[in-house]
Amino acid sequence: MAVDTQERPAPTASKEGATAEQDSRFQRYRIRTGMFAWMMHRLTGVGLVVYLIIHIWGLTALTDPETFNALIAKYHSPIFKVGEFALLVAVAYHAMNGLRIVLIDFLGWSPNQKKLFWTLGAVTAVIILVGGWPSIYSLGEWILGPGSMPTLFL
Amino acid sequence: MAASTSNALNWFLHRITGTFLIFMLITHFWVQHYDHQAASVTHEVVTEQGAMPDYPEEAKEGVRARFGPDAEATPYQVVMQRLADPVYAVLWKGFNILFLIVALHHGFYGLNNVMTDYIRDPMGRLIARSLSWTVALGLLIIGMYSVITAGWG
Structure with a gap:
């Protein structure tokens, strides 16, 4: 994969020295938009695997009604509302960036890829705001008191 | 090859x-x-x-x-509307099992990609790979158990 690093800035630079400083396997990468998107994809991906493990483990409570009810009651406490929103952000980002990767892999690189990037970014923002509104609303009601949040779409 | x-x-x-x-x-x-x-x-x-x-x-x-x-x-009864339904339970359980398999493969394959990037030692990679897929298999078994037996009681 072609990634510009500070040690290997651009194709125009001389080829000597490109491998000179390979003593450390941790290269310092230039963080551009695409690189940032890739790093976030990994971070959210690992986070979602951790969540998946906890989620499947928690659902063993389905074998007993009392345990399951207690578990769900716990999920409705404020701290889990924050977690619920963070989960939506991670899932929406990972899904939309993943969709972009799949489109580029299967349809090929296109000169319109920047347009695709920002379009999917806008779609992600809409998913987070619309899908996350119930969580934001309930947290607002809890922090600011009942009736203090506008009941948009709810 | x-x-x-x-x-x-x-x-x-x-x-x-x-x-x-x-x-x-x-x-x-x-x-x-x-x-x-x-x-x-x-x-x-x-x-x-x-x-x-x-x-x-x-x-x-x-x-x-x-x-x-x-x-x-209660939360349990609401979920059982689907998982203990005489008609749709099979459909929902099928969906959940498929969902479980697909999510575990996607998650753990991705996790292995990340680990392969940071673990250079072949033995370390082998250990990380075996360990993570063992966890995935364990989750598949307990997940399927939860889904299949839900609503039997």
Whole structure:
């Protein structure tokens, strides 16, 4: 994969020295938009695997009604509302960036890829705001008191 | 040769499972959090510790229709509308098992990609790979057990 690093800035630079400083396997990468998107994809991906493990483990409570009810009651406490929103952000980002990767892999690189990037970014923002509104609303009601949040779409 | 073929297949499957997951997650999120017959009212449910969430009329009616006029709309009963349904349970359990397999493959293949990037030692890679897929297999078994036996009692 072609990634510009500070040690290997651009194709125009001389080829000597490109491998000179390979003593450390941790290269310092230039963080551009695409690189940032890739790093976030990994971070959210690992986070979602951790969540998946906890989620499947928690659902063993389905074998007993009392345990399951207690578990769900716990999920409705404020701290889990924050977690619920963070989960939506991670899932929406990972899904939309993943969709972009799949489109580029299967349809090929296109000169319109920047347009695709920002379009999917806008779609992600809409998913987070619309899908996350119930969580934001309930947290607002809890922090600011009942009736203090506008009941948009709810 | 065999290894590279399986890597290409897994790479391809990662794209396919990812695409599938988008549609399955939309269904999952809708049913769990937004549909009124299935979900607790999301915007009313910041509850103090241990308090049971409230459900809308649709959910209460659904539970009473299936489990009798005295049945209460607890989280368990609301989920059992689907998982203990005489007609749709098989469909929902099938969906959940497929969802489980697809999510585990996607998640743990991705996790292995990340680990392979940071673990250089072949032995370390082998250990990390075996360990992570063992965890995935364990989760598959307990996940399938939870889904299949739900509503049997």
